[in-house]
Amino acid sequence: MNLIFLGPPGAGKGTQASMLSVALKIPQISTGDILRSAVRAGTTMGVRAKSFMDSGSLVPDEVVVGIVAERLQDDDCTKGFILDGFPRTVAQADALSEVLAGLGKQIEHVISITVDDEELLSRISGRRMCAKCGKGYHLQFDPPKVPGVCDNCGSNLYQRDDDKVETMRKRLDEYYLKTAPLIDYYSAKNMLRTISGIGAIEEIQQNILKGIEGS
Numbered sequence: 001m002n003l004i005f006l007g008p009p010g011a012g013k014g015t016q017a018s019m020l021s022v023a024l025k026i027p028q029i030s031t032g033d034i035l036r037s038a039v040r041a042g043t044t045m046g047v048r049a050k051s052f053m054d055s056g057s058l059v060p061d062e063v064v065v066g067i068v069a070e071r072l073q074d075d076d077c078t079k080g081f082i083l084d085g086f087p088r089t090v091a092q093a094d095a096l097s098e099v100l101a102g103l104g105k106q107i108e109h110v111i112s113i114t115v116d117d118e119e120l121l122s123r124i125s126g127r128r129m130c131a132k133c134g135k136g137y138h139l140q141f142d143p144p145k146v147p148g149v150c151d152n153c154g155s156n157l158y159q160r161d162d163d164k165v166e167t168m169r170k171r172l173d174e175y176y177l178k179t180a181p182l183i184d185y186y187s188a189k190n191m192l193r194t195i196s197g198i199g200a201i202e203e204i205q206q207n208i209l210k211g212i213e214g215s
């Protein structure tokens with residue numbers, strides 16, 4: 001199954017996509033994770049992307065489209081994939097459908113996760129990430145068993161630079177301006193499955209499973 005997770009920063013895309021990836025045995029492709037790895041590795045792409053990410057702006061379309069076009073050709077994508085955080089602009093969505101057409105594939109469902117701004121801000125400010133495996137946590141809502149340590153791999157947790165208060169608002173503005181139009185874009189194509197992102201993580205996962213099975 002080929003899926004897209006759409007939603008504002010902090011909606012729970014990464015949390016839900018990683019659980020669904022295990023349940024459906026298909027890879028989660030997070031452009032945010034790929035870009036953060038490139039920044040850490042100091043690649044040319046990472047150096048270029050860093051200033052955009054630090055300021056809370058979107059990275060230019062051609063950079064992320066290139067990443068995804070390449071990643072979708074990997075063998076592990078043959079049975080399906082979950083795009084987490086891509087596309088984020090109408091231009092990216094158009095480019096994606098061209099890339100997929102070239103591969104003889106198409107998206108089956110776009111899962112749109114909705115959460116109000118106040119909740120998004122408290123989720124982003126309490127988010128912590130594993131420096132090694134990338135698993136996400138929340139200080140109050142989804143804490144690790146041992147404070148500051150990843151349940152999965154035992155590495156230290158850190159706060160993303162762009163999760164600081166100063167950049168959060170800018171990221172939400174970018175979302176409403178550039179990404180939210182994709183809700184109408186995919187709705188017009190009858191691909192949108194809207195899921196409330198408020199509630200227990202497990203319960204939201206069940207609703208997503210129902211949404212993709214029942215249609």
Ligand code: ADP
Nearest residue numbers: 009010031032052053057058059064085086088
């Ligand atoms: P969040 O999970 O909070 O929405 P991500 O980890 O998906 O954040 O993205 C972090 C940053 O990486 C974004 O603010 C943006 O700068 C960049 N980024 C990730 N995906 C894309 C994309 N599809 N298009 C442009 N920029 C992106």
Ligand code: ADP
Nearest residue numbers: 009010011012013014015123127137138141142
């Ligand atoms: P996104 O990838 O959309 O930016 P994340 O999956 O990283 O969002 O979730 C943002 C933050 O909110 C994380 O700290 C995560 O632990 C927490 N979170 C995720 N889902 C829920 C939920 N249903 N209720 C409360 N907190 C949540």
Ligand code: ZN
Nearest residue numbers: 130133150153
């Ligand atoms: Zn870890």
